[in-house]
Amino acid sequence: MNAGRFLILLVLLGVFLAFFSPVRIVDNRKVACYITLGQISDRESGPGVKIVIPFVQSIETIPITTQVIHFKEIPVLSNDGLQLLVDISVGYKIKQDKACDAFIEYRDIFENLVKPTVRSAIRTLFARFKGTDYYEKRQEVEQQIVKALESLDNPYFEIVQVNIRNIQLPEEVLKAIERKITAKQEAERMQYVLEKEKLEAERKIVEARGLAESQRIINNSLSDKYLRWYYITTMKELADNDNSKIIIMPYDQKMLPLMVK
Numbered sequence: 581m582n583a584g585r586f587l588i589l590l591v592l593l594g595v596f597l598a599f600f601s602p603v604r605i606v607d608n609r610k611v612a613c614y615i616t617l618g619q620i621s622d623r624e625s626g627p628g629v630k631i632v633i634p635f636v637q638s639i640e641t642i643p644i645t646t647q648v649i650h651f652k653e654i655p656v657l658s659n660d661g662l663q664l665l666v667d668i669s670v671g672y673k674i675k676q677d678k679a680c681d682a683f684i685e686y687r688d689i690f691e692n693l694v695k696p697t698v699r700s701a702i703r704t705l706f707a708r709f710k711g712t713d714y715y716e717k718r719q720e721v722e723q724q725i726v727k728a729l730e731s732l733d734n735p736y737f738e739i740v741q742v743n744i745r746n747i748q749l750p751e752e753v754l755k756a757i758e759r760k761i762t763a764k765q766e767a768e769r770m771q772y773v774l775e776k777e778k779l780e781a782e783r784k785i786v787e788a789r790g791l792a793e794s795q796r797i798i799n800n801s802l803s804d805k806y807l808r809w810y811y812i813t814t815m816k817e818l819a820d821n822d823n824s825k826i827i828i829m830p831y832d833q834k835m836l837p838l839m840v841k
Contacts, residue, residue, distance in 0.1 A: 602631050610641040613680040620684045622677060642679040642689065646671045646740055647699060649690075655746070658705045663709035665748040670698050670729065671741030682736040694737055701732055712760075714747050722747075 608627040610686045613620055617637045625639070632639060649672065653665040664676040672694055674682060686692040713721050791801045 609645045612639040644676045656706040658711040660710045667745040669743040679804045
């Protein structure tokens with residue numbers, strides 16, 4: 581019987597120490613805020629062993645390492661009124677020297693401070709751009725949004741990492757953009773064809789001018805003596821050709837018919 585009572589006392593003591601122990605341990609990833617009779621201290625206590633007065637004091641530990649929020653298909657409006665669905669991850673850190681102030685003002689720092697602040701910033705930044713911008717120059721837009729989010733100024737926390745995983749445009753907008761791109765490509769193709777035809781026309785004009793000039797020069801330089809000399813030279817070349825058998829050359833009033841065998 582005594583042994584049973586002793587065991588019960590040990591269990592009760594263990595329960596008491598578990599729930600009402602004056603000793604608390606804070607690891608190096610957090611800071612502690614003391615709460616004394618409902619009053620929250622605005623002075624952060626670093627990691628280590630902490631002593632509290634049971635029933636009078638307690639501590640609230642706040643992470644000061646990077647925490648990540650994942651927003652899945654958060655609806656945002658573009659500059660031209662299109663609703664987009666955005667998947668984005670944001671890493672943030674509570675400022676160590678402001679942790680207790682943030683806890684005093686917001687209690688649930690994540691739900692009441694970080695989450696709504698980041699969500700509002702995301703919607704504001706995405707509203708700066710048109711829906712087509714996210715399709716035609718997506719990488720540039722994402723870089724601007726990431727840079728703006730990372731420079732978000734808040735007294736209690738800072739943004740350390742942003743990753744835009746997906747931006748989903750409405751289906752009808754995608755089809756409209758694709759039609760626009762197709763029309764643009766067709767216009768560029770037609771412009772290329774017109775330019776090519778124009779260059780070809782200009783080439784033919786230059787060629788025709790060259791031929792006309794050549795004919796003019798030849799016509800101005802021709803004479804009866806030159807034609808006779810050319811006539812005789814041509815016949816001689818034909819006569820010297822081993823494949824020539826009988827050649828009958830035409831003649832005019834001043835030249836006899838000539839047969840070369």
